[in-house]
Amino acid sequence: MLKLIQNEWIKYFNRPGTYIMLIMIMLLFVLLTVLNMSFGSGINHTKEYSKDHWKTEVQTDIKKMSQDLERLHAQDDKDFKQQDYSKMYSLEQEIPRLQYYLKHDVRPPAINNVFDNLLGTTNMINFVIIMVTVITSSLMSREHQQGTIKLLLIRPASRLKIFFAKWLTAVLISVAFTLFTFIISGLVGIVTGKINPTTKHAVLDTAKGKYHMEDFWPYFTQLLLNDLIYVIIFATIAYVLSVLFKNTAVSLGLTIGLLFFSGLITNFIADKTDLVKFIWPANWSMNQYIGFMGAPPIDSMSYSFSFVYNIIALALLLGIGLWVFTKRDVAD
Template identity: 50%
Template sequence: MFNLIKNEWIKYFMRPATWVMLTLIVLVFALGIMLERFTTGETDRNKTYGENWRTEVQADIKDLNARVDKLSKKDMNNLSFKESITLAESQQELSRLSFYLKKDVQPPAMQNLYAYLLDTSPLINLVALMVIVIAGSVMSREHQQGTIKLLMIRPASRLTIFFAKYLFVLLTSLIFVVFTYGISMLFGLVTRAHNPTSKLAVTDAETGDFKMVEFWPLLAKVMANDLVMVIVLATIAYVLSVLLRNTAAAQGISLGLLFLGSLIVNFIASKTELVKYIWPANWSLNRYITGLPAVKEMTYGFSLSYNIIALVIVVAIAAYVFNRRDIAN
């Protein structure tokens, strides 16, 4: 099986298209850094605090209050774009600094490394898109190019071939997710202020207020949740490539689920709570951290269990079909 996985690795990671995808991820981060220069208000987003941070924070809170009061006295309809951004950032920074002071924790800069790493999660849809493109062609390309017959004459069984390719899909999902967060870490280390402690104030999804958390366990959970989502979508693409034997169809249906899944879930959620039994309502586990689930009564454990069971079922069906299918034609 190792040689089969290695063969897939050589086929896909020696292709320019795969490296173009990875380069695109780097360019997205670089472009994001460049655009920040045109959308930053007057708030000192990179300011850090020293040993007398309590006194410094209190002084900043006083200055921010004065700035907010000054801008709030103006007609909101006549504020310039930059003034509107400055007002929003000042209000957010005022709440953030007040919360850190209340918790007696030294606050990081507004643009800090930890917050930047957490902001990587929304890019997971782009990562999923790239993995879908690869996973949707792993098996169907063999049929379309006629190389599936060459695989069948190998001493490995059909199930060995099937699961070797599926393990390659899982490995690719892991590589792309880790690569994305690794690039985020590199850009963050260069462009963001480093945090003074491992504690970070984040917005509570349910109340909208700040809450204090330990950063590294939170980041590990966010990354694991992102990996689960990518694996789910990659598995769907791979299973479709096995069942349909058509790359365009497998990729097209999977991409449709990626982009339209949340819209469908939100529409059904407005009609019935039975939406929780639909797979797309469960594959984004970060809804429980950065947002709200489709139905309030849904739990993290329910969605995780749903994903595991669904993955086992669809992979088992695809393995059975592949093992029994006649490939003579």
């Protein structure tokens, strides 16, 4: 099986299209960084606080920012410019952040810091999924469309080995693209941002609108693993659909459709019944349990429940795909 996986890996990483997608990920990070640096908000995003007097400096900044925010709130709407709105939004975000660090006796990093850049990479994960599914949706269907499926099946390897070799290739591609994206994000953060003064890091819970203090590296590792599970789920869906339909366009289209519309479906069902916890899309994102990317549809859901659910769902999906692949007649 290792030889089969190696062959699949070489096949896809010898294609220019694979490297074009990796380059697109790099260019997107560069573009976002340039846009962020070009359109300032009136706040110094690279300011760092001294080791010995940081508390006094933070208190001074909070006082000054609060005064600036009061002036903006008192300003007539007719006199507002786009830059004023941007500055108001930034001040409303920065003041609570500094207050939280001060309250927990932790020296705050600059606004543009490496840790936040790494955590923010999870917002790019849908883009990564699209790239991965472009490849995995053709793993089996391409063999049918190019007529190479018969050549593949006459090899000594069994259909079981061929099926799982291609799926493991999809998993490895998922790992490679996800790690590549986070590495690029870290490098961009190091070049354009500031190194964090401590491993303690305030993370904003977007669902509750509150901060919580985390030891960064264990928290980041959990987020990275959660994103990896998310990518592997969609890579598997795309791969199995390519087995079922033997058509790259269909498998890719259905997978991308699930990616963008599953959230709407989940929210709609969640408004109607608590049984939403038993549909697969409600359990895809594991980051909903770590206070960073929203919250689960209902309170009774848990990390362990979704983790087990995803494992079972993946096993069933692969079982269906394997059954179809082993029973299908490719004589025609």
